[in-house]
Amino acid sequence: MTEYHRPTSRADALTALAEGGARARPLVGGTDLLVGLRHHHDVADVLVDLKGVTDLPEPIVVTDDGVRIGPTYTMGELVSHPVIGEWYPALVEAALTVGSVAIRNRASLVGNSCNASPAADTAPPLLVHGARVTISSQDGDRTASLDEFFLGPRRTLCGPGELVTRLDLPRPAPGSASAFRRLTRRRGVDLATVSVAAGVGPDGGLVVGMGAVGPRPLRTAVPGPVDLTDDASLDRALDELLGVATPITDVRGSREYRLATLRVLTKRAVLAAADRRDPREMAS
Amino acid sequence: MTSTARVPDHLDDDGLQTVTLTVNGSERTVAVPTHRTLLDGLRDEVGLPGTKSCCAEGECGACTVLLDGKSVNSCLVLCVEAEGHQVTTVEGLSDDGLTDLQEEFLNAGAVQCGFCIPGQVVSAEYLLRTNPEPDEVQIREALSGNLCRCAGYQRIVRAVQATAARRSER
Amino acid sequence: MTTAPERAIEQRDALGEPSDPYPQGQVGRPVLRYGGGDRTSGAQRFVADLRFPGSLQVALVTVPVGCADVLGIDTTAARAVPGVVDVVTAADLPSPMPRFGVSHTDRPVLADGRVNYHGEPVAAVVAKTLDAAQAAARAVRVDHRELPGVYTLDDALAPGAHRVQEPSLRPGHALADTNVLEEAHYAWGDLEAEEARTEVVVEETYTFPMVTHFPIEPGGTVAVPTDSGGLDVYSPVQHPYLLQRTLASVLGLPLNQVRVFAPDPGGGFGGKQNPKLEPLLAFLALRTRRTCRLVLSLEETFQSMRRAGCRIAARTGFTADGALTFHHVDADFLIGAYADVAPRVMGKGSYVAAGPYRIPGVRIDARAVMTNTTPSTAFRGFGSPQVSWALESQLDAGARRLGLDGLEIRRRNLVAKGEAFVRGESAAAADGEWHQSLEKAAELIGWGTPLPPGRGRGIAVGIKPGATSGLSQSLVRLLADGSAIVYAGTSDMGQGARTLWQQIVADELGAPLDQVSVVSGDTGTVPFDLQTSASRSTVFMGSAVLEACRDVRQRVLALYAESTGVPPEELEERPGVLVTPEGELPLPEAARTALGSLRGEFIGQGTRRLRGKGKHPLGGDAAFYEFNATAIEVEVDRETGELLLTRHVTVSDVGTELNPLQVVSQDEGAAIMGLGHSQMEQLLLDEHGRIRNLGALDYRIPTFKDVPVELVSAAVENHDGPGPYGSKGISEGALLCTAGALGAAVADAAGVVIRDLPLTPERVWAAIQAAEAAQ
Numbered sequence A: 001m002t003e004y005h006r007p008t009s010r011a012d013a014l015t016a017l018a019e020g021g022a023r024a025r026p027l028v029g030g031t032d033l034l035v036g037l038r039h040h041h042d043v044a045d046v047l048v049d050l051k052g053v054t055d056l057p058e059p060i061v062v063t064d065d066g067v068r069i070g071p072t073y074t075m076g077e078l079v080s081h082p083v084i085g086e087w088y089p090a091l092v093e094a095a096l097t098v099g100s101v102a103i104r105n106r107a108s109l110v111g112n113s114c115n116a117s118p119a120a121d122t123a124p125p126l127l128v129h130g131a132r133v134t135i136s137s138q139d140g141d142r143t144a145s146l147d148e149f150f151l152g153p154r155r156t157l158c159g160p161g162e163l164v165t166r167l168d169l170p171r172p173a174p175g176s177a178s179a180f181r182r183l184t185r186r187r188g189v190d191l192a193t194v195s196v197a198a199g200v201g202p203d204g205g206l207v208v209g210m211g212a213v214g215p216r217p218l219r220t221a222v223p224g225p226v227d228l229t230d231d232a233s234l235d236r237a238l239d240e241l242l243g244v245a246t247p248i249t250d251v252r253g254s255r256e257y258r259l260a261t262l263r264v265l266t267k268r269a270v271l272a273a274a275d276r277r278d279p280r281e282m283a284s
Numbered sequence B: 001m002t003s004t005a006r007v008p009d010h011l012d013d014d015g016l017q018t019v020t021l022t023v024n025g026s027e028r029t030v031a032v033p034t035h036r037t038l039l040d041g042l043r044d045e046v047g048l049p050g051t052k053s054c055c056a057e058g059e060c061g062a063c064t065v066l067l068d069g070k071s072v073n074s075c076l077v078l079c080v081e082a083e084g085h086q087v088t089t090v091e092g093l094s095d096d097g098l099t100d101l102q103e104e105f106l107n108a109g110a111v112q113c114g115f116c117i118p119g120q121v122v123s124a125e126y127l128l129r130t131n132p133e134p135d136e137v138q139i140r141e142a143l144s145g146n147l148c149r150c151a152g153y154q155r156i157v158r159a160v161q162a163t164a165a166r167r168s169e170r
Numbered sequence C: 001m002t003t004a005p006e007r008a009i010e011q012r013d014a015l016g017e018p019s020d021p022y023p024q025g026q027v028g029r030p031v032l033r034y035g036g037g038d039r040t041s042g043a044q045r046f047v048a049d050l051r052f053p054g055s056l057q058v059a060l061v062t063v064p065v066g067c068a069d070v071l072g073i074d075t076t077a078a079r080a081v082p083g084v085v086d087v088v089t090a091a092d093l094p095s096p097m098p099r100f101g102v103s104h105t106d107r108p109v110l111a112d113g114r115v116n117y118h119g120e121p122v123a124a125v126v127a128k129t130l131d132a133a134q135a136a137a138r139a140v141r142v143d144h145r146e147l148p149g150v151y152t153l154d155d156a157l158a159p160g161a162h163r164v165q166e167p168s169l170r171p172g173h174a175l176a177d178t179n180v181l182e183e184a185h186y187a188w189g190d191l192e193a194e195e196a197r198t199e200v201v202v203e204e205t206y207t208f209p210m211v212t213h214f215p216i217e218p219g220g221t222v223a224v225p226t227d228s229g230g231l232d233v234y235s236p237v238q239h240p241y242l243l244q245r246t247l248a249s250v251l252g253l254p255l256n257q258v259r260v261f262a263p264d265p266g267g268g269f270g271g272k273q274n275p276k277l278e279p280l281l282a283f284l285a286l287r288t289r290r291t292c293r294l295v296l297s298l299e300e301t302f303q304s305m306r307r308a309g310c311r312i313a314a315r316t317g318f319t320a321d322g323a324l325t326f327h328h329v330d331a332d333f334l335i336g337a338y339a340d341v342a343p344r345v346m347g348k349g350s351y352v353a354a355g356p357y358r359i360p361g362v363r364i365d366a367r368a369v370m371t372n373t374t375p376s377t378a379f380r381g382f383g384s385p386q387v388s389w390a391l392e393s394q395l396d397a398g399a400r401r402l403g404l405d406g407l408e409i410r411r412r413n414l415v416a417k418g419e420a421f422v423r424g425e426s427a428a429a430a431d432g433e434w435h436q437s438l439e440k441a442a443e444l445i446g447w448g449t450p451l452p453p454g455r456g457r458g459i460a461v462g463i464k465p466g467a468t469s470g471l472s473q474s475l476v477r478l479l480a481d482g483s484a485i486v487y488a489g490t491s492d493m494g495q496g497a498r499t500l501w502q503q504i505v506a507d508e509l510g511a512p513l514d515q516v517s518v519v520s521g522d523t524g525t526v527p528f529d530l531q532t533s534a535s536r537s538t539v540f541m542g543s544a545v546l547e548a549c550r551d552v553r554q555r556v557l558a559l560y561a562e563s564t565g566v567p568p569e570e571l572e573e574r575p576g577v578l579v580t581p582e583g584e585l586p587l588p589e590a591a592r593t594a595l596g597s598l599r600g601e602f603i604g605q606g607t608r609r610l611r612g613k614g615k616h617p618l619g620g621d622a623a624f625y626e627f628n629a630t631a632i633e634v635e636v637d638r639e640t641g642e643l644l645l646t647r648h649v650t651v652s653d654v655g656t657e658l659n660p661l662q663v664v665s666q667d668e669g670a671a672i673m674g675l676g677h678s679q680m681e682q683l684l685l686d687e688h689g690r691i692r693n694l695g696a697l698d699y700r701i702p703t704f705k706d707v708p709v710e711l712v713s714a715a716v717e718n719h720d721g722p723g724p725y726g727s728k729g730i731s732e733g734a735l736l737c738t739a740g741a742l743g744a745a746v747a748d749a750a751g752v753v754i755r756d757l758p759l760t761p762e763r764v765w766a767a768i769q770a771a772e773a774a775q
């Protein structure tokens, strides 16, 4: 018998998760969880629906320092939020590739991160934008960078009895910008063969988040300035940024193709991000 | 080699959950096991088979319904999650006869086998409610989660455009 | 404001379409789809929507490999699951295991000791609820030993390869000890002599992937035992009468004890033609004496239907001015574990392997090669898309060598109307002005006009033989108030057949369109129709309906004469009217007068029969050919291999458009489906013969966003078809040569020639890489 809990308080939610242990799953959008249950890939039999909890962090709070996102904030809400679009354009571009409109109306940003698919589309831009997560349990809260949070395929720091209650995105420094690119087998809704988000910092430094090219989403950075008008220096930066990628061959693409297109897409994303920088705010 | 699998233990009837939801404006109460999807609940328990099942994993859009006014894949929602919520299915888009959108589907030649059409109509209705004058690119984007193997895609785009035009004349 | 159908027609008029040839009537008009309202409102009932109170649910038990011996099946745990009524294995069925099939009687009702493809059921669970059935199915323990199954052409053709089929199933057959199920050979002319006058020879090998139908309705079957010991079976099949015959024969029942209800298929495309799991459901229902219901998952649908993959080695000669001299083809069709209709796909596809061209020397050797995979079956195009891919690519290869373009080489070789393109004993000649389609496609794509860098164009043509034999019977009842009911066994799976019957009857009997209804999908009430396949229905059933209407008119005339005393020779019947000495009477009025106060009705019968020819390799001459010209403009991203189709033009030779709106729907649909196998679709197997991309997540079909930026469907109408009002079948044309046109466009845009479908971004990228490395 699958147990279904619909707690109204954070404390009750954490209790249900703690009691359920390894067989318990928080449920928000369910867009991944239900697929896993259907195929019996996921053996969860305690479902803790967070949508009725009243004292979790708000879906979204914008401050001068950045944005805080709660566990029930959906992709659909995210893609139309004006501040997110202005501050984190790569995140909106990425979120728009997550499933269809109907999926995005249900899927949550935090849930997508917790699912820790190596190909999760929103992970690369969140990594680029320096996202941090707050992991809560009955014992209290701890925080981690998203880069630390991802451990491996579908494995994160969030263990049994724990719940990610908040995701923080710092406000980007003036003069920085981001962009997202991905490659799929068809133009319509598809899982990424390769995805990449790039950020260009105020000093011209580069940061890259990558999906589907390793056992987990990857983040690397090179300090600035990188002269993007010079092919050789951009190439050197790409060598440095992309060395961590270890894609595999699967039904979506071969290792070789992924490596080659990762470079192409990263370059495109870097240049697109650079194009987005406001020249009045650039440091150099 | 032997193939076996875990036998789920959710088969006893006392595991049924009572769910009260509003479907197409009327309150309905059903008793379902936790793992029952909203799709199956609507079709089998509520008795509204207009919503279709194909992939059962969020990839085809045949099962699209409005949940509190937003389009969702009902195969990816549990019935129990819909407790207290409003669901609109294809049957509930109009009280009587076809909607303008449904008429334009017919007019445009968008309806072939018809199996995907309830989902297409619901997705298109959601689009027009949220963006009354979509351009062609936006229509394609908004409906790209709804597969049509008869591939009436261009016809459906025309139907949505015609409906938008009709509604803007009103 | 104009309505959408008018716009669709205006759009076509702008393309130079002749306008409505029957200005007075319903035929030729964009009449809205019959039953369309129910299809948009959600009221249409597909098989899974039918309710059978108290029915039992069925779940299938399979093993996780493509080829295995079944050593034992332990059903103890499954039987213990609450709600389980029965668990049926091969041991519970008659011995020897009943088998069925359209071309070979080889398919067992349940796997008989040996699993021959992944997904083949070895047992079935019947339970009170679906949850119980599925849980019990997972609890069935199947002891099995995996065998070295053959999953590719090379595996299957290797010496000493595992034999898919028991030789005893083909006693005395020369190939019984091989994996080649059947061969087809066609040849004419003197290839050596032709080669001697050849300037350029192109020799290449092409592959076409296994693809699956992916109907959005996965389908299913419900079997209901009747009190008289027979069965009512509900299944969304294209051929209800074939299912009836198959069930009657495996069960040993007379035909009248098997009644097949065929709810409209939610997409068929050929995949729902032939019986698959229905015999199993029939046995389960008879055994349990209860209604048994199986609704398939999409994954199970993938495991029950697909198109044959194909490998084609072609050698083709051209003179210096681009005339084809010879074409030598070896085509191996990768079929599945049971024959289904695959040998015919191979035979009929390879029959047109030399295409619609004037080629003096041809040799075609084709084989249907069995593998331990999903049985391949009919699929829109029926073998033609495979051979067309190779031939059209060969033409472009020849053109490139000769400095001609894709249009010019086809102009020089395409046969004229009446000219033979298949020669020899079972010759075939062009039955349409095919050049017109080619020229129109060229014009609509802007052939020869300059393109921006990175873009290219390709053009290709394709043909497919229509039905080579057939029988359609129809009844039309003209009721006393002037309304009418048509009985026609054609399955309406999206093509809109019923709309055409409605249009025809409205014109022929003068009944208002909305007072003509159509009954189909019930072998108990509707007369025989052989099949809904090969785009035959307009021609075959359409003619039968037309004839039934004429029959009605003659009966009206006779009874009118009798009841009014007007001598019959002074009366004349014409479409919609009875001509009397006083003038024209609308037919319903004449009918009312004739029927008098007793009322009653007129019943007309129509039959269209095309007898096959015993010696013809296809069983007879095709009733018509579908001809299509497709032109595509594409932009290639050289760094990622992604394609953007900027324009796609399809022109079909349709004879007469009985309903232009439906022609456009079918044509666009076929074009996009063609892009599926050309760009993205392929079933991928692992080393155990399992489909790696089993399901919607990783088997990709075109979406809204994959539709070309501009998609233009046009038609050539010369009213030269054998169907009513000069019509031809039209539902397959636009996918026959999609791949060839796309391949040529990619070659033009990126300078790389790819011979393996689909042209995925990765394939295109790899070809560009290889070309750049070679430079």
Ligand code: FES
Pocket (backbone or CB within 6 Å): B052, B053, B054, B055, B056, B057, B058, B059, B060, B061, B062, B063, B064, B073, B074, B075, B076
């Ligand atoms: S059935 Fe729900 S998306 Fe396919």
Ligand code: FES
Pocket (backbone or CB within 6 Å): B110, B111, B112, B113, B114, B115, B116, B117, B147, B148, B149, B150, B151, B152, C216, C266, C267, C494
């Ligand atoms: S109309 Fe047939 S799948 Fe869309």
